[in-house]
Amino acid sequence: MEYFIQQLINGITLGGMYALIALGYTMVYGVIQLINFAHGEFFAAGGYVGAIALAYFAGVGYMDSHPVICLTASFLIAMAYCAYLAVGVEKIAYKPLRKNSRLAALLSALGMSIFLSNGMMLTQGVYDKVYPGELFQGRFDFGMISISYLQIMIVSLTAILLVSLNLLVFKTKIGMAMRATAQDKTMSALVAIGSNRIISLTFAIGAGLAAAAGIMYGLYYGSVKYDMGFIPGIKAFSAAVLGGIGNITGAMIGGLIIGMVEIFGAGYISGEYKDVFAFIILIGVLYFKPNGIMGENIDDTRV
Amino acid sequence: MKKRIVSILAMGLILVPFLVGGVCAKTLTIGSMSPLTGPYASDGTDIKNGVLTAISVFEAAGGIAGYDKIELSAQDTACDPRQAVAAANKLINLEVAGVVGAYCSSSTIPASEVLAEEDIIMITPASTNEQVTDRGLPYMFRMCGRDDDQAPAAAKFMKESLGAKTIFIVDDKTTYSQGLADGVKKAAIEMGMEVVNHEHVNQGDKDFSAVLTMAKQANADIFYMSLQGYSPAAMMTLQAKRLGMESQIVTQDAVFQPKYMEVAKEAAEGAYLTYGFTDETTPEYKAFEKIYVPKYGKIAAYATYAYDSATALLKAIQAAGTTDPAKVKAELMKLDFQGVAKHVKFAANGDSGSSYIAYKVVDGKFVPYWEPIKGLIK
Numbered sequence: 156m157e158y159f160i161q162q163l164i165n166g167i168t169l170g171g172m173y174a175l176i177a178l179g180y181t182m183v184y185g186v187i188q189l190i191n192f193a194h195g196e197f198f199a200a201g202g203y204v205g206a207i208a209l210a211y212f213a214g215v216g217y218m219d220s221h222p223v224i225c226l227t228a229s230f231l232i233a234m235a236y237c238a239y240l241a242v243g244v245e246k247i248a249y250k251p252l253r254k255n256s257r258l259a260a261l262l263s264a265l266g267m268s269i270f271l272s273n274g275m276m277l278t279q280g281v282y283d284k285v286y287p288g289e290l291f292q293g294r295f296d297f298g299m300i301s302i303s304y305l306q307i308m309i310v311s312l313t314a315i316l317l318v319s320l321n322l323l324v325f326k327t328k329i330g331m332a333m334r335a336t337a338q339d340k341t342m343s344a345l346v347a348i349g350s351n352r353i354i355s356l357t358f359a360i361g362a363g364l365a366a367a368a369g370i371m372y373g374l375y376y377g378s379v380k381y382d383m384g385f386i387p388g389i390k391a392f393s394a395a396v397l398g399g400i401g402n403i404t405g406a407m408i409g410g411l412i413i414g415m416v417e418i419f420g421a422g423y424i425s426g427e428y429k430d431v432f433a434f435i436i437l438i439g440v441l442y443f444k445p446n447g448i449m450g451e452n453i454d455d456t457r458v
Numbered sequence: 459m460k461k462r463i464v465s466i467l468a469m470g471l472i473l474v475p476f477l478v479g480g481v482c483a484k485t486l487t488i489g490s491m492s493p494l495t496g497p498y499a500s501d502g503t504d505i506k507n508g509v510l511t512a513i514s515v516f517e518a519a520g521g522i523a524g525y526d527k528i529e530l531s532a533q534d535t536a537c538d539p540r541q542a543v544a545a546a547n548k549l550i551n552l553e554v555a556g557v558v559g560a561y562c563s564s565s566t567i568p569a570s571e572v573l574a575e576e577d578i579i580m581i582t583p584a585s586t587n588e589q590v591t592d593r594g595l596p597y598m599f600r601m602c603g604r605d606d607d608q609a610p611a612a613a614k615f616m617k618e619s620l621g622a623k624t625i626f627i628v629d630d631k632t633t634y635s636q637g638l639a640d641g642v643k644k645a646a647i648e649m650g651m652e653v654v655n656h657e658h659v660n661q662g663d664k665d666f667s668a669v670l671t672m673a674k675q676a677n678a679d680i681f682y683m684s685l686q687g688y689s690p691a692a693m694m695t696l697q698a699k700r701l702g703m704e705s706q707i708v709t710q711d712a713v714f715q716p717k718y719m720e721v722a723k724e725a726a727e728g729a730y731l732t733y734g735f736t737d738e739t740t741p742e743y744k745a746f747e748k749i750y751v752p753k754y755g756k757i758a759a760y761a762t763y764a765y766d767s768a769t770a771l772l773k774a775i776q777a778a779g780t781t782d783p784a785k786v787k788a789e790l791m792k793l794d795f796q797g798v799a800k801h802v803k804f805a806a807n808g809d810s811g812s813s814y815i816a817y818k819v820v821d822g823k824f825v826p827y828w829e830p831i832k833g834l835i836k
Binding site for chain 1: 495669700
């Protein structure tokens with residue numbers, strides 16, 4: 156039982172990070188029906204900016220006196236940077252192709268992904284960038300079960316971000332405009348919703364969440380690396396598909412499921428096939444529900 | 459139309475360096491193969507830097523008679539067997555005089571088959587799998603040690619020095635890591651230790667919490683990590699400590715990288731690893747340090763071995779006065795010099811001997827701790 160609970164905690168931590176990344180895929184898909192393969196790179200870039208910001212704060216000595224402020228500031232800086240980066244990528248790589256076939260934009264996204272990841276390699280080097288180690292060390296032990304402060308921090312921050320995104324999309328005017336654009340661009344333009352602005356905003360929010368996941372990832376695993384966006388990107392994409400691509404709640408659920416299945420597959424059956432379990436679940440769900448778990452009411456709630 | 463002509467001319471300019479280069483200088487080209495992109499890019503870059511250092515030392519000493527300069531063609535294998543084969547073919551087209559590489563055993567083995575068809579000398583600075591030299595290729599050499607020496611040394615260390623009775627083994631399924639893990643398992647069982655579990659993770663994984671929870675529950679004396687590269691090893695160490703795993707961590711040569719401690723920080727303290735013994739007090743090491751460190755930073759894993767490999771190759775070419783592989787091989791076999799990483803002397807099968815000892819991480823540094831014959835090192 157203790158073993159089960161420990162693995163459950165591991166799964167929730169990992170799944171939460173996947174969910175944050177998956178949201179970006181699903182939101183962008185909802186609005187412009189594009190699978191933004193460069194999204195994993197926003198996640199990596201967020202991790203890097205966070206590392207640089209934290210290293211700066213540690214360097215000037217604020218880290219010891221005001222750790223919470225420094226951490227919050229790092230999160231905000233990274234999220235803002237990645238939002239800006241994503242808007243730029245959209246303007247350069249996707250917007251000119253919006254009227255072409257979807258395949259053109261998809262290829263452009265793949266190219267952007269390679270470009271960004273190699274750009275990070277060239278500017279930041281091939282070695283791991285290390286996160287300052289003093290943050291949130293320590294853990295609670297309950298018998299065999301241990302929960303680290305970091306896990307608590309990550310899970311609660313993920314929850315806050317997910318709830319606030321839900322509020323934004325479903326309770327505000329901006330959210331309403333996003334949902335309207337997702338349903339029908341022409342019609343929403345007729346009621347004075349600028350679709351370009353909404354698309355930029357969608358990219359910005361998605362990338363901001365990915366950046367937050369990037370910092371959490373860096374804190375949790377101790378370092379970031381230029382190629383770190385690829386595999387979590389693929390997993391998060393699968394999570395988005397699993398939950399029903401275009402559906403926000405679906406992406407959150409999908410992320411958690413993929414994270415849990417991976418951990419339980421590795422913990423109970425074998426570590427070498429953990430990716431296989433995740434994809435078996437994906438195939439199984441898509442076989443019975445081709446639109447994904449939350450896919451049926453796709454026209455009402457997608458963003 | 460005009461635009462097209464301009465662009466064709468512009469494309470033509472790309473060829474200029476090749477034309478000019480071909481006419482005016484006689485260049486000795488050697489190749490290197492290592493992962494310059496992908497998860498092992500850092501280790502691959504160390505190898506490239508080691509070779510570049512060797513070339514610069516040779517050039518500073520007047521170069522090789524008959525050649526105006528020595529050039530390196532550094533190929534990226536990405537630790538991918540297919541890309542390694544492509545890189546080998548590229549080096550064949552460039553007519554290189556010899557190759558230093560590759561890093562991953564799984565790249566070295568197929569690439570060496572390709573190079574062997576053209577009788578090109580290959581010296582691997584880092585591939586420790588037995589099969590690298592056991593296939594009987596005439597032009598395959600190895601500067602580092604062998605896994606079938608490393609595995610028993612590691613098992614002996616765990617039993618004699620750490621008094622271990624139970625071991626939990628993890629590998630990441632590469633030719634290198636799995637070969638070594640299997641070797642350690644075999645040796646450990648022969649020595650009467652119990653292997654409680656042998657688990658696998660995937661290359662590129664960052665989250666090891668599932669497997670570590672398993673290991674924590676098994677609570678073996680030793681947690682043996684057989685991973686390709688310092689980066690996953692550092693992450694695994696960090697996560698293991700965070701989870702409160704109490705087994706002693708023991709790992710191997712691929713982790714011998716100062717970055718391991720930088721990433722894993724305090725979690726790395728007290729970890730052991732086996733690595734070929736390098737005497738850091740030799741004048742050769744000191745001289746290398748003086749050139750390498752200001753240019754490329756800390757000396758890591760296989761930079762020294764790559765330097766020795768390139769030096770051996772260049773020395774042999776110099777002595778042979780030609781790049782004819784048979785003659786260069788004859789000179790390579792005659793070599794007997796103190797390199798930076800080790801004393802270089804090749805045996806008939808291309809190996810140059812192993813000297814595995816155990817290092818311990820103390821205050822963020824690898825400190826020689828134990829050696830198979832005399833035991834603890836003071």
